[in-house]
Amino acid sequence: MTCSETRKINVMPKTLDGQLTMEKTPSYFVTNEAPKRIHSMAKDIKLIVVVRNPVTRAISDYTQTLSKKPEIPTFEVLAFKNRTLGLIDASWSAIRIGIYALHLENWLQYFPLSQILFVSGERLIVDPAGEMAKVQDFLGLKRVVTEKHFYFNKTKGFPCLKKPEDSSAPRCLGKSKGRTHPRIDPDVIHRLRKFYKPFNMMFYQMTGQDFQWEQEEGDK
Numbered sequence: 001m002t003c004s005e006t007r008k009i010n011v012m013p014k015t016l017d018g019q020l021t022m023e024k025t026p027s028y029f030v031t032n033e034a035p036k037r038i039h040s041m042a043k044d045i046k047l048i049v050v051v052r053n054p055v056t057r058a059i060s061d062y063t064q065t066l067s068k069k070p071e072i073p074t075f076e077v078l079a080f081k082n083r084t085l086g087l088i089d090a091s092w093s094a095i096r097i098g099i100y101a102l103h104l105e106n107w108l109q110y111f112p113l114s115q116i117l118f119v120s121g122e123r124l125i126v127d128p129a130g131e132m133a134k135v136q137d138f139l140g141l142k143r144v145v146t147e148k149h150f151y152f153n154k155t156k157g158f159p160c161l162k163k164p165e166d167s168s169a170p171r172c173l174g175k176s177k178g179r180t181h182p183r184i185d186p187d188v189i190h191r192l193r194k195f196y197k198p199f200n201m202m203f204y205q206m207t208g209q210d211f212q213w214e215q216e217e218g219d220k
């Protein structure tokens, strides 16, 4: 266990009877050592993974880095090992993270599929209550969060909470969620879609869920 993981466990509140403790670290899904370590800590843990079209995910990842380091090369430059040959750079983290089948394989060495819930990032935007129903069912909770808790915020362009527990005002996610993505060369998007297709197919087969990423028109 790393120092930061030990620190995390030490600061986490004790779970009392009738309570669930949740912890969110997106990087665990793509960290090789994570499944083994988590399994040795809690074999019956429930795992939730939010996945979205890996092409959009890569662009979103790049957009986030760009906001912190505006001097980085363009997405088109970073995406290729050799653009003329159309050779994608799968070692670039923005691209590697989207090879979901590869990461899942690692988790399935330690956890059965029944302990993992895959939430569609696309459905979460168009039907947040529907996806939240699946989450609550998976966790064995009563469906407390429902349709009536969400509204679509036109300015933000995303669903927001009508009234969170801790305040009387509606609340959307912060400015760093739902940023406008830069325009990416359609040829590059096309090449990336081709690159991900076999991995996506493998992922659908492994999870028994068709996320329909091949049907989408744009990158969103």
Ligand SMILES: Nc1ncnc2c1ncn2[C@@H]1O[C@H](COP(=O)(O)OS(=O)(=O)O)[C@@H](OP(=O)(O)O)[C@H]1O
Residues within 6 Å of the ligand: 026, 059, 060, 061, 063, 121, 124, 125, 158, 159, 160, 172, 173, 176, 177, 178, 179
């Ligand atoms: N309700 C709502 N409001 C705002 N944003 C929403 C919402 N639901 C899903 N999303 C999408 O979540 C994306 C950001 O999530 P991240 O994966 O970057 O978050 S985190 O790093 O795991 O904290 C973010 O990606 P970007 O659009 O690229 O910013 C959103 O598309």
